[in-house]
Amino acid sequence: MKExxxxxxxxxxICNRDAVVNVMSPTAQFGLNxxxxxxxxxxxxxxxxxxxxxxxxxxxxxxxxxxxxxxxxYSKDEIKSFIKDLLTVGDFNADIAIxxxxxxxxxxxxxxxxxxxxxxxxxxxxRKDISQLTxxxxxxxxxxxxxxxxxxxxxxxxxxYLAGRYAHLEANRAGYDLPILLNSAGKxxxxxxxxxxxxxxxxLITPTLQCSVLESITRDTLxxxxxxxxxxxxxxxxxxxxxxxxxxxxxxxxxxxxTPITSINSIPVGNGKPGGITIKLLRKYQDVLTNxxxxxxxxxxxxxxx
Ligand code: PMP
Numbered sequence: 001m002k003e004x005x006x007x008x009x010x011x012x013x014i015c016n017r018d019a020v021v022n023v024m025s026p027t028a029q030f031g032l033n034x035x036x037x038x039x040x041x042x043x044x045x046x047x048x049x050x051x052x053x054x055x056x057x058x059x060x061x062x063x064x065x066x067x068x069x070x071x072x073x074y075s076k077d078e079i080k081s082f083i084k085d086l087l088t089v090g091d092f093n094a095d096i097a098i099x100x101x102x103x104x105x106x107x108x109x110x111x112x113x114x115x116x117x118x119x120x121x122x123x124x125x126x127r128k129d130i131s132q133l134t135x136x137x138x139x140x141x142x143x144x145x146x147x148x149x150x151x152x153x154x155x156x157x158x159x160x161y162l163a164g165r166y167a168h169l170e171a172n173r174a175g176y177d178l179p180i181l182l183n184s185a186g187k188x189x190x191x192x193x194x195x196x197x198x199x200x201x202x203x204l205i206t207p208t209l210q211c212s213v214l215e216s217i218t219r220d221t222l223x224x225x226x227x228x229x230x231x232x233x234x235x236x237x238x239x240x241x242x243x244x245x246x247x248x249x250x251x252x253x254x255x256x257x258x259t260p261i262t263s264i265n266s267i268p269v270g271n272g273k274p275g276g277i278t279i280k281l282l283r284k285y286q287d288v289l290t291n292x293x294x295x296x297x298x299x300x301x302x303x304x305x306x
Contacts, residue, residue: 003021006084008120019119026104026112031159033103033116034064037254040087040096040305041289049092051303053255054080057100059304060215063156065102070116072102079118080303084184086120087305097125097255103158123259127286128257133274135262138191138249141167141179145189149255153189154215155262165193172286178251179244183212188238194259195219198242199277203232211237218285220254221301225284230297231277248275258282 009019026032036057040049058076060127065072065284074082083098102116143166146153149164151160167179180196183189190196190206195216197206204226207213226233243249249261260274269275291302 006090008082010117014036021105026108030110033101033158035101036061036096037253043290050291053301056217056305066157073115093273094124095126096122098122113130136177137263138178139171139176140262143167143183145181145183147184147212153212168192191251194253194256198246199248205234247276250278
């Protein structure tokens with residue numbers, strides 16, 4: 001079995017292709033699942049894999065459960081030990097992404113109160129190569145980010161992502177790589193699957209958590225790291241037009257890490273290349289995630305797999 005085709009599924013470690021759900025289930029029909037996308041970074045020198053902010057991801061997973069009335073039969077500690085066991089069996093010695101999903105299988109409908117099942121799926125996913133950052137183009141979407149009065153953005157549920165799909169495909173059809181979504185007040189919210197930061201006059205700015213954004217762990221990490229490397233951070237609403245006159249813009253997320261946006265609506269951001277603050281933060285971010293520079297960050301951020 002290839003190491004990255006292993007999956008922890010309903011209590012057993014099996015091959016990915018053998019993990020099946022009922023096509024009539026709430027997860028298959030209505031996207032009734034909550035999930036987390038985690039990253040593990042391999043430190044070659046230390047021969048060690050580090051999972052980043054595992055406790056924080058599990059806290060957010062359980063908050064998503066609470067808001068959707070999903071009652072996990074597994075505790076956070078149990079899930080943690082399943083992850084550790086699975087990664088030990090897989091013997092990963094490369095960067096990975098881990099999808100952790102509580103999903104409602106069975107025959108119920110969207111109002112099912114059945115206990116969710118769990119899968120944990122690790123796959124190899126290398127960190128961004130800072131020496132080869134690509135230019136990503138973005139457009140301001142005509143689609144609005146979901147809101148707390150319809151589909152709460154702080155819930156990380158499968159069904160939420162259809163809203164991102166409209167925006168993403170619209171952007172791609174118009175020739176852009178990625179969309180930037182505004183919220184119902186017309187202020188900048190985030191991307192289809194990533195939070196956003198801008199840089200103006202050497203200050204890093206990101207929308208507040210009340211601007212229709214996911215409570216992103218990377219956003220929180222970068223706010224703290226920016227302060228550590230002496231970059232001023234302001235958390236406030238961002239106007240749409242501010243995007244167009246920013247010196248730098250980037251998306252962030254566990255999967256996206258830091259993704260520089262080099263033009264918006266075909267207008268170059270800054271000089272049209274990934275900016276200095278963006279690169280400085282990405283370097284610091286990767287150093288922390290690989291345990292090369294963790295002296296100033298909470299020890300709980302890195303979980304070792306031995
Ligand atoms: N917003 C959305 C909609 C996302 O899907 C993600 C990725 N999980 C993020 C933001 C970034 O969140 P995190 O930093 O916790 O990965």
